[in-house]
Amino acid sequence: MRDIWIYSESAAVATQMIACAGKISQTGKLRVFISSEDGTHSIVRAGVDEVTVFRSADGRAESCVEALSALAQTERPLAILFESSCSGKEIAARCAAILGTGLVTDALDIRNNEGIIETDRMVYGGLAIATEALSSPSLITLAASLYTPAAALGAADASLRIQEADGGSAINIVDRLPIERASVDLTKADKIVCVGRGVGKKDDLNLIYEMAAALGAEVSCTRAINEYQWFPPESYIGISGFKVRPSLYIAIGVSGQIQHLSGIRDSKTVVAVNNSESAPIFASADYGIVGDLYDFVPCMITALRKN
Amino acid sequence: MPNIVVCYKWVINEQDISVKEDTLELNCSRAKYKISDYDRNAIEAAVRLCEKYGGSVRTVSYGDENVKASLKDALSRGPAEAYWIEDPSSITADSYVTANVLAAAIGKTGAYDMVVCAEGSSDTYAQQTGARLAALLNVPAVTYAMELDWQDGNIIVKRKLADIVEILQMKGPVVISVLPEICEPRIPGLKQVLAAGKKPSTRLNVSELSLSDEQLKPKNRLIKIKGAVSERKHVLIKEEDMAKNVDKLLEYLRVE
Numbered sequence: 001m002r003d004i005w006i007y008s009e010s011a012a013v014a015t016q017m018i019a020c021a022g023k024i025s026q027t028g029k030l031r032v033f034i035s036s037e038d039g040t041h042s043i044v045r046a047g048v049d050e051v052t053v054f055r056s057a058d059g060r061a062e063s064c065v066e067a068l069s070a071l072a073q074t075e076r077p078l079a080i081l082f083e084s085s086c087s088g089k090e091i092a093a094r095c096a097a098i099l100g101t102g103l104v105t106d107a108l109d110i111r112n113n114e115g116i117i118e119t120d121r122m123v124y125g126g127l128a129i130a131t132e133a134l135s136s137p138s139l140i141t142l143a144a145s146l147y148t149p150a151a152a153l154g155a156a157d158a159s160l161r162i163q164e165a166d167g168g169s170a171i172n173i174v175d176r177l178p179i180e181r182a183s184v185d186l187t188k189a190d191k192i193v194c195v196g197r198g199v200g201k202k203d204d205l206n207l208i209y210e211m212a213a214a215l216g217a218e219v220s221c222t223r224a225i226n227e228y229q230w231f232p233p234e235s236y237i238g239i240s241g242f243k244v245r246p247s248l249y250i251a252i253g254v255s256g257q258i259q260h261l262s263g264i265r266d267s268k269t270v271v272a273v274n275n276s277e278s279a280p281i282f283a284s285a286d287y288g289i290v291g292d293l294y295d296f297v298p299c300m301i302t303a304l305r306k307n
Numbered sequence: 308m309p310n311i312v313v314c315y316k317w318v319i320n321e322q323d324i325s326v327k328e329d330t331l332e333l334n335c336s337r338a339k340y341k342i343s344d345y346d347r348n349a350i351e352a353a354v355r356l357c358e359k360y361g362g363s364v365r366t367v368s369y370g371d372e373n374v375k376a377s378l379k380d381a382l383s384r385g386p387a388e389a390y391w392i393e394d395p396s397s398i399t400a401d402s403y404v405t406a407n408v409l410a411a412a413i414g415k416t417g418a419y420d421m422v423v424c425a426e427g428s429s430d431t432y433a434q435q436t437g438a439r440l441a442a443l444l445n446v447p448a449v450t451y452a453m454e455l456d457w458q459d460g461n462i463i464v465k466r467k468l469a470d471i472v473e474i475l476q477m478k479g480p481v482v483i484s485v486l487p488e489i490c491e492p493r494i495p496g497l498k499q500v501l502a503a504g505k506k507p508s509t510r511l512n513v514s515e516l517s518l519s520d521e522q523l524k525p526k527n528r529l530i531k532i533k534g535a536v537s538e539r540k541h542v543l544i545k546e547e548d549m550a551k552n553v554d555k556l557l558e559y560l561r562v563e
């Protein structure tokens with residue numbers, strides 16, 4: 001039987017991906033490749049056969065592409081599952097090109113249908129789900145929603161290897177600047193107020209935060225607003241951002257393009273406020289208020305405080 | 308002076324697709340085409356760089372019989388020249404086939420410092436083409452670029468990852484895929500549209516690209532495609548008085 005490989009940047013995600021690999025592995029070996037040495041002790045006990053840490057001279061995760069694809073070339077695993085991070089997707093795509101094989105990014109589900117790997121993923125901004133059969137080796141990046149904490153298996157320790165990975169790349173790293181991440185986990189929020197481009201300027205967010213506080217809600221935004229950098233980076237909702245499932249989601253000045261809607265599909269109740277009655281968000285809302293958000297928000301704050 | 312190739316995709320507008328309620332089949336018969344949203348930002352980024360530093364931008368696109376209709380739109384956005392590959396293989400092409408065709412076509416268009424792609428297309432959003440092209444062309448890959456500059460023959464990129472921004476510097480040739488925040492695409496005026504009609508465009512045939520049958524055969528086979536729907540109540544509240552609207556809404560929410 002052929003093996004399943006996993007590539008991840010962190011031990012935490014790797015252990016979750018191991019659980020996912022269980023869905024498609026038969027009797028082959030499970031092998032983990034990781035670009036960080038932190039926490040590898042937890043992976044060697046997670047029921048895998050082999051763990052390889054890539055150590056790159058320039059500190060770039062992408063430097064492992066040559067080493068990983070050369071190994072895959074000789075050992076021909078059945079599938080390689082990659083973490084769906086930015087680097088993970090670049091690494092997966094470059095490996096796929098070198099191996100001359102297919103790649104499915106952001107798979108929502110993976111199955112092993114008699115040795116052929118099948119995946120589901122969103123297309124057309126989330127309007128539809130495409131089911132595909134993959135060639136071998138099957139390269140897949142797993143959508144974050146598939147990561148669920150794995151049960152500790154407590155199996156025998158896997159062997160641990162360190163491999164030097166030298167991209168030999170002509171890219172100079174001039175600087176690395178950490179970015180401040182949002183501290184809230186939107187995927188666990190019970191109530192979310194989402195800001196769209198109907199909110200005209202950054203100062204107006206104060207009003208939104210006031211309403212959110214009265215509601216006990218977190219504040220997030222559309223990708224269009226994310227581009228303005230009013231919020232911590234990548235804290236937006238949608239196909240390329242977070243998929244959320246709150247009990248209450250309120251869209252303020254959000255047009256409701258499909259790419260955004262596919263991130264809120266699992267919300268229990270969707271409320272939309274938009275001054276254009278033809279805005280597509282109303283077709284995907286439980287309750288829609290046609291009107292100016294600058295009238296709605298103050299009224300809402302007053303009403304919530306009264307109650 | 309930067310010499311840039313931009314790849315773009317001529318896609319059907321997902322907003323024109325409807326989902327049949329009973330079968331969840333997609334109905335694309337009314338769909339119009341567009342240059343994939345973020346590809347417009349990619350074209351803009353390349354054009355702005357050349358407006359600032361000189362150099363030239365040419366575009367390459369691979370598509371079906373409709374792709375020729377994209378040339379005017381693409382060229383009205385500032386590039387000097389367009390290449391297109393029109394072939395039925397594009398209908399079932401996955402990222403593997405697309406990158407094979409584009410890489411071979413780029414080679415036919417001459418030397419370049421940069422190939423610029425967008426982060427992902429608005430139809431499949433596979434986010435693979437840029438990185439695959441780099442591997443096939445055997446040049447460095449830079450993905451998720453949020454800023455792009457050219458300084459005395461050096462390419463400077465600000466690359467945005469989950470928790471870090473990398474400032475990278477390199478010499479071409481290189482493939483760069485850019486995020487939409489790199490710049491706002493222009494809305495071409497009448498003058499640009501008219502000028503576009505006079506710019507040179509060249510059709511490349513797949514048969515000229517020295518690709519094997521294998522390289523034109525997709526690795527991912529589509530089994531089915533189904534619309535995703537969610538049930539909603541669709542209650543519209545639109546009184547003149549906003550305070551009344553809010554009261555109604557809160558009443559509804561109370562019973563949810």
Ligand SMILES: Cc1cc2nc3c(=O)[nH]c(=O)nc-3n(C[C@H](O)[C@H](O)[C@H](O)COP(=O)(O)OP(=O)(O)OC[C@H]3O[C@@H](n4cnc5c(N)ncnc54)[C@H](O)[C@@H]3O)c2cc1C
Nearest residue numbers: 196197198222223224238239240253254255259260275293
């Ligand atoms: C490949 C790809 C991936 C994408 N991924 C995502 C994603 O993950 N998430 C995402 O959100 N988007 C995504 N997008 C972008 C998406 O297509 C839309 O462009 C975006 O969601 C629009 O954001 P918006 O609603 O804030 O802005 P707009 O579309 O500009 O909408 C603003 C709305 O505000 C309303 N409005 C204006 N003034 C007022 C007022 N005073 N009171 C009330 N309403 C008002 C307007 O009627 C309008 O409907 C993606 C696009 C592509 C191509």
